[in-house]
Amino acid sequence: MSGTARTKVLLVDAHPISLTGLRTILDGCPDLHVVGVAQDGGAAAARYRELRPDVVIVNTHSSAAEAVDSVGSLARSHPPLPAPNVLVLLNNVDAAAAEILQAGVKGLLSSSSSSQELAAAVRLMATGRSLLIPTARAGSGDSLLEQLTDREIEVFRLLTRGFSNAEISTELTLSQSTVKFHIQKLMEKLGLRNRVHAVIFAYEKNIIHASS
Known part of the structure; x- marks a missing residue:
């Protein structure tokens, strides 16, 4: 990715082993770069002021309180800097979502998410958008796809493999307006907001794999 700016990521994790794992995953992506690490919110605030990362990942291992403390420290650190885009990794997203969101977090992802899901989430967060992916969904992937x-389904599989509307149009011999209509309908049926959510959903349900 010569000549292209990489998304800068700050990692906050009190556990050295998982911290190393996260760094390895993200630095393995050509468009992402871990610029710094911190073991707690206080250290993260100082590193945030110093490094100006695009995304801050807070990896918690027990309770939402850990994430809330870190986010609070970051929030107090930013004036006159922009508020950080914080992505929280949590073991039980569903149980702690309300508490985390009240702290001002815009991104939630399960700690059990795959490396592809994590990278996709960081890319989305870097654009300033929100990402809320619970650990459980209403119905299984199969039952949802039956809708x-x-x-x-043909459009969905191409979309989640990274095909643009124009490429899907060519592949399936459809007009681009028809492709756009199918995407809108399948997103509504699956309860997805955008293409990144569609990719994450597909990985979660083993509909596509890293080699797809």
């Missing part, structure tokens, strides 16, 4: 027509 789709055969054509919508």
Whole structure:
């Protein structure tokens, strides 16, 4: 990615082993770069002021309180800097979502998410958008896909492999307006907000794999 700026990430994790794992995953992506690490919120605030990362990942291992403390320290650190884009990794997202969101977090992801899901989440967060991915969804992947027509499934599989609307149009011999309509309908049926959420959903449900 010569000539292209990489997304800068600050990692906050009190556990050295998982910290090393996260760093390895993110630095293995050509468009992402871990610029610094911290073991707690206080250290993270200082590193945030120093490094100006695009995304701060707070990896918690027990309770939401840990994340809330870290986010509070970061929030107090930013004037006159922009508020940080914080992505919290949590063991039980569903149980702690309300508490985390009240702290001002815009991104939640399960600690059990795959490396592909984590990288996709960081890319989305870097744009300033929100990402809320619970650990459980209403219904299994199979039951949700049963809501789709055969054509919508074809579009969905290409979309989650990174095809643009124009490329899907060419691949399936459809007009781009028809492709756009199918994408809108399948997103509504699956309860997805955008393409990044669609990719994460597909990985979660083993609909696509890293080699797809």
